[in-house]
Amino acid sequence: MDTAAVEVTDLVKRYGDTTAVAGVSFCAPRGAVTALLGPNGAGKTSTIEICEGFRRGDAGRVRVLGLDPIGDARTLKPKVGVMLQSGGVPTGARAGEWLRLMASFHAAPVPPDLLLERLGLTSAARTPFRRLSGGQQQRLSLAAAVIGRPELVFLDEPTAGLDPQARMAAWDLVTELRASGVGVVLTTHYMEEAERLADRVVIIDRGRVVADGPTGDLTDADHELRFRASPGLDSTSLLRALPGRCGVEEHSGGQYVVTTTEPGGVDPGFLATVTTWCAANDILPEDLRIQRRTLEDVFLELTGRDLRES
C-alpha cells in the first residue's frame, strides 16, 4: 500500500492577480500527523481545499490516498474526513441529529453519542448549530469529520478558539486517530499544538514551502545559549570572540541569547568561548542555560516578525 496519504507536487493556485500557492510540494504520510503552518494568507487553506477536492489547482499534481481529489471524489468521500474553518453545518441543525445524519452516510461509523460525549457535547445534543458556542461548533465539526472512521482527515485550525479542556480533548482524539493508522493533515496557528501533535511540519510562507521535515529535526537542529547579566553588554565584542555564524541578541532585562549555525552547534567549546569572554570582561552570566529552540522560534525566524496584511 502507498504510504503517502497526501502527495502534493508543484501546486499552484491563483485568484486573479494573487498567486496564493506558488509551487508547493510536500508529502503527508498515513498514520502520522502533518501540520501545515504559516502566517495569515500564506496559502494553507487554499492548499488544503485543493486536497479536499473543493478547489482546482492551476498547475501541479495532488494525490490523496493515491487518487485524484476531484476526478475520484466519489471513491474518496467515504475515506476522507474534512473539518472546514467555516464549520459547514446548517445553522438550524441540532448537534445530535446532524451527527446521526453524518453517521448514516457511513458503513461503520463511530456511535454518535460516544463522540458527543468524548467532545463534551452531550448536553448540547438538542441545541441547534447557531445556538452553540463557538467552541461547541468547532467540536461538532471535528466530530463530523471523524465519525465515518476515515483513512485520512483534514482539519483546518481544529482548535481555534477552544478552551484548554476542549483543546486537550481534541488533541486526544487526533492522537488516537494517528495511533489507529489514520493520516491527519491539519493547519494551526498554535505552535505548541504543532509541536505536541505533529510528526511532520510543513511551513508555508507567501505560497512557498520554507521548511519541511520531522518536527523534532526542525527544532533539534539548532540550540541556543541564554544567560542573564547587566543590560548593555558589548555584544559586538562577544560576537567577535565567537566563530563565524553566530548571533547575540539582547532582550529586555539583560537577557542574552547567543545562537550559532556552526556545524557543532552549542558544543562544549562554544560554551567555553562564551564563559571565557564573560570572565575576561568580569561578567557573571546568571541562569546560564542551553536550550533547544521552540517551533515558534524556528517559525518566526523563517517567516519574519512583520505582521501580514492578508
Ligand SMILES: Nc1ncnc2c1ncn2[C@@H]1O[C@H](COP(=O)(O)OP(=O)(O)OP(=O)(O)O)[C@@H](O)[C@H]1O
Ligand atoms: N476565494 C478567494 N478569492 C480571492 N483571493 C483569495 C481567495 N481565497 C484566498 N485568497 C487569497 O489567497 C491568499 C492565501 O489565502 P489562504 O486562505 O489560502 O491562506 P491561509 O494560509 O490559509 O491564511 P489564514 O492563516 O489566514 O487562514 C491570501 O492572499 C488570500 O487573500
